[in-house]
Amino acid sequence: MICSCGLHMVKPFGNLSSNVVILGDYPSFDDVKNGMAFTGPGGMALRQELAKAGVQPEGVFMTLLYPHNMGKTSECVEDWETNAMGFLRKKKLILLLGKAVPVFTQFTAEQVSGIKVPSALLKGSIVVAGPGITTALKSPIGELRRACEVFAEERRKV
DSSP, X not given: OBOTTSOBOXXXXXXXXXXXXXXXXXXXXXXXXXXXXXXXXXXXXXXXXXXXHTOOGGGSEEEESSSSOOTTOOTXXXXXXXXXXXXXXXXXXXXXXXTHHHHHSSSOXXXXXXXXXXXXXXXXXXXXXXOOHHHHHHSOTHHHHHHHHHHHHHHHHO
16 A cells, blocks of 8 residues: 555554454554564564453454654654544544554553543543553563553453
């Protein structure tokens, strides 16, 4: 897929019709290389932690807020954020990761990782915050694990 700015975008993964969404921030090098979100080491760690918590990635829709890295321009950012807002408003449960957290809440991922957070923009949805995948790989896995556990608990209720 090619963005309007000419850069290649990575594809989402999973069940598009699911009411449950995992929204990361930027693609990793491996995501770009493979053309699909969550395929690098961070994506593998996320999938492992979801599985440990009892969530099968195939049953959720996994995508990125920014489907390509910024490069020389950020002309796409506002369009992506607007599109994501419209898409997410219809979902019941959302796990926001990394830089996606402050776009939809009044917090940074570091402030609220691993807990449910209010979102004036996503009223009616249960929103759980987690660390960015790159951050999670550079620090103890506990924050990502806790976010996946809370997400799994809420998934069982939906």
